[in-house]
Amino acid sequence: MALLEVRGLRKEFGDVVAVDGVDIKSEEGEFLVLLGPSGCGKTTLLRMIAGLEHPTEGQILLGGEDVTDLPPRARQIAMVFQSYALYPHMTVARNIAFPLKAQGVDGPERDEKVKWAAGLFGIEHLLHRRPRQLSGGERQRVALARAIVREPSVFLLDEPLSNLDAKLRAAARDDLMGFQRRIGITSVYVTHDQVEAMGMGDRIAVMRDGKIRQMGTPEEVYHHPADTFVAQFIGSPPMNLLDWGDYILGFRPEHFLPEGVQDGGDRVPFDFFVNRIEYLGSERYLYGFIPGHEETKVIAMLPATVTVPLEEQRQHRFSVASDQLRFFDKDGGQKIPPQTIQA
Amino acid sequence: MTTQTAKKPRYLADSPRFLAGLFMSPTIIYIVALVGFPFALAIIYAFTDITTGDPSLEFVGLDTIKAVWNDTVFRRALGNTFWFAVISNLFVVILATGLAELLTRDFKGKWFVRFLVLLPWVAPVSLATLTWLWTLDSVFSPIDWLLRQVGLIDQNMYWLGRPSLAFISVVAVQVWRIAPLAAVIVMAGMMAIPKDVHDAVEVDGAGPWRRLFEINIPLLAPIIAVAVLFGVILSMADMSVIYVLTRGGPTHRTQVLSTWAYFKGIEGGALGQGAAVALFLFPVLVGLTAVILRLARRREVL
Ligand SMILES: Nc1ncnc2c1ncn2[C@@H]1O[C@H](COP(=O)(O)OP(=O)(O)OP(=O)(O)O)[C@@H](O)[C@H]1O
Ligand SMILES: [Mg+2]
Numbered sequence: 001m002a003l004l005e006v007r008g009l010r011k012e013f014g015d016v017v018a019v020d021g022v023d024i025k026s027e028e029g030e031f032l033v034l035l036g037p038s039g040c041g042k043t044t045l046l047r048m049i050a051g052l053e054h055p056t057e058g059q060i061l062l063g064g065e066d067v068t069d070l071p072p073r074a075r076q077i078a079m080v081f082q083s084y085a086l087y088p089h090m091t092v093a094r095n096i097a098f099p100l101k102a103q104g105v106d107g108p109e110r111d112e113k114v115k116w117a118a119g120l121f122g123i124e125h126l127l128h129r130r131p132r133q134l135s136g137g138e139r140q141r142v143a144l145a146r147a148i149v150r151e152p153s154v155f156l157l158d159e160p161l162s163n164l165d166a167k168l169r170a171a172a173r174d175d176l177m178g179f180q181r182r183i184g185i186t187s188v189y190v191t192h193d194q195v196e197a198m199g200m201g202d203r204i205a206v207m208r209d210g211k212i213r214q215m216g217t218p219e220e221v222y223h224h225p226a227d228t229f230v231a232q233f234i235g236s237p238p239m240n241l242l243d244w245g246d247y248i249l250g251f252r253p254e255h256f257l258p259e260g261v262q263d264g265g266d267r268v269p270f271d272f273f274v275n276r277i278e279y280l281g282s283e284r285y286l287y288g289f290i291p292g293h294e295e296t297k298v299i300a301m302l303p304a305t306v307t308v309p310l311e312e313q314r315q316h317r318f319s320v321a322s323d324q325l326r327f328f329d330k331d332g333g334q335k336i337p338p339q340t341i342q343a
Numbered sequence: 344m345t346t347q348t349a350k351k352p353r354y355l356a357d358s359p360r361f362l363a364g365l366f367m368s369p370t371i372i373y374i375v376a377l378v379g380f381p382f383a384l385a386i387i388y389a390f391t392d393i394t395t396g397d398p399s400l401e402f403v404g405l406d407t408i409k410a411v412w413n414d415t416v417f418r419r420a421l422g423n424t425f426w427f428a429v430i431s432n433l434f435v436v437i438l439a440t441g442l443a444e445l446l447t448r449d450f451k452g453k454w455f456v457r458f459l460v461l462l463p464w465v466a467p468v469s470l471a472t473l474t475w476l477w478t479l480d481s482v483f484s485p486i487d488w489l490l491r492q493v494g495l496i497d498q499n500m501y502w503l504g505r506p507s508l509a510f511i512s513v514v515a516v517q518v519w520r521i522a523p524l525a526a527v528i529v530m531a532g533m534m535a536i537p538k539d540v541h542d543a544v545e546v547d548g549a550g551p552w553r554r555l556f557e558i559n560i561p562l563l564a565p566i567i568a569v570a571v572l573f574g575v576i577l578s579m580a581d582m583s584v585i586y587v588l589t590r591g592g593p594t595h596r597t598q599v600l601s602t603w604a605y606f607k608g609i610e611g612g613a614l615g616q617g618a619a620v621a622l623f624l625f626p627v628l629v630g631l632t633a634v635i636l637r638l639a640r641r642r643e644v645l
Contacts, residue, residue, distance in 0.1 A: 073547075073550070079543070083537065085539035085542065086543075088540075102553060
């Protein structure tokens with residue numbers, strides 16, 4: 001039995017369909033990431049799970065029990081908001097204690113738990129401060145501690161790292177993962193950053209226009225995208241997609257290598273006209289096109305270990321291992337089985 | 344040296360000093376003519392024995408003020424003013440917070456209800472109070488009629504005729520009159536609380552009472568204080584409700600300083616004494632205004 005289950009969930013705001021028939025099953029302890037571009041309905045989906053928004057259609061089940069019509073406080077769910085939403089007039093200790101107070105946990109037990117939660121995130125020394133006396137990273141930790149303190153069964157996070165600078169973000173991501181593994185709490189994490197999603201998720205649900213386009217492990221969504229949207233949304237630079245007659249042909253930039261770099265196996269050769277080369281230290285990006293498909297930009301990404309000399313404004317011989325080629329339907333862009341290819 | 348370090352404005356309209364003077368002048372003229380001049384006159388009058396019958400300015404030192412102070416009606420009015428302001432604003436706070444809490448919720452017809460709540464504030468005060476005068480009439484009061492029908496009373500209540508009842512009546516009408524303003528002020532404060540904070544309160548499992556007393560009221564305290572101070576100042580300085588309803592009676596039970604100053608100075612003709620009564624309020628109002636300004640500045644940034 002799934003711990004968290006969402007069935008045919010739909011939410012309309014007037015004419016806008018924010019979430020359009022979403023099904024999710026999440027097992028105990030899983031870290032599920034909702035990934036998608038801005039406005040695709042991630043926050044709305046999360047708010048419905050929390051009970052802050054009532055679905056137009058569909059059901060939400062927690063541990064097999066239908067909670068669709070229950071208010072947030074009757075669900076064992078905690079949520080961390082993008083803005084952290086700390087209570088500005090309360091100290092950190094009172095912020096963290098608030099959910100416990102609301103549950104009627106009193107006295108020494110409450111203090112004990114506040115200490116425990118603060119300890120988890122290393123913020124014991126901040127307990128007497130107010131939110132406005134904290135840095136962004138510290139606020140984020142307080143928000144996490146406040147969410148976790150009453151040991152919810154599901155933990156919802158709406159882009160909790162997006163207000164942090166790049167360096168702090170990496171550290172916070174690491175902390176958060178470590179913490180989630182230790183506690184083993186089922187988490188739903190919203191982000192529009194695919195690197196974050198790939199790095200953190202046990203599974204990733206890729207959303208667009210209120211629908212889940214693909215749900216799978218990071219490997220699955222990266223190597224076997226269900227459609228051209230997922231193929232282009234995940235990976236940086238994204239998958240190369242070429243109009244190849246009856247279908248769309250796709251391959252990842254890192255699989256597009258000069259002839260002779262990788263031998264053996266079944267490889268499909270391409271001519272590649274290189275317009276421009278970018279050196280990024282650890283890798284080289286080659287921008288160009290495949291003759292006969294001049295309208296589509298193709299990118300090759302070569303690790304620094306590949307030292308084959310390559311020149312700009314010249315045609316080179318490249319190839320892709322045939323098991324790394326992906327094929328998509330021309331209308332709709334859905335994944336189709338491998339096709340025979342004549343290059 | 345041909346380069347200028349500080350450039351002189353080329354046109355008069357470029358000069359900040361000229362513009363500042365120009366834009367400030369209407370306000371300054373207005374304040375001097377309509378506030379400053381009468382105020383100065385009141386101070387002068389308070390030290391004379393001027394009356395409408397004898398409009399010559401003869402300075403009598405503190406005599407007028409002493410006479411006013413030793414008047415028992417003045418003492419009563421002083422106490423009444425205090426209790427009138429405090430009691431009515433106590434109810435105003437409770438009502439305003441409740442209304443703000445209700446009106447920031449989402450429900451059908453919200454705009455219409457908001458409009459209704461604001462109505463007492465936008466209606467001309469004398470007109471609205473006249474309606475109350477009829478509502479509380481000794482013979483025709485619809486409230487009495489209702490109570491009689493229900494069987495709660497046999498005789499009319501004489502709302503404005505019995506001293507204590509009259510005081511309760513003017514307090515009630517005053518509350519009705521200023522609560523909308525306070526409600527709107529508190530509502531604006533309520534809407535400035537980030538939505539995420541209220542969502543967090545819900546997810547954290549707090550019910551409506553905890554939300555009110557542990558989140559909204561502490562966060563709104565400075566705003567509520569401003570609303571209260573406005574209400575207190577209005578209750579002390581504005582006499583329209585009492586003037587129309589009871590004219591300070593019966594037996595001066597609803598006499599407050601503003602009405603007493605008016606009856607003494609204008610209707611009674613003792614300009615000097617009227618001015619002296621009115622001036623008693625001045626230090627209190629100045630103090631309250633200073634508190635408002637401080638609170639407004641101290642308002643915590645969320
Ligand atoms: N309260 C609302 N009223 C009307 N429309 C809304 C409301 N909330 C969201 N929407 C609309 O629903 C769609 C999905 O919004 P949502 O906030 O869920 O997107 P998101 O995926 O979280 O985007 P982002 O990554 O920018 O946060 C958007 O088109 C948005 O305009
Ligand atoms: Mg969002």
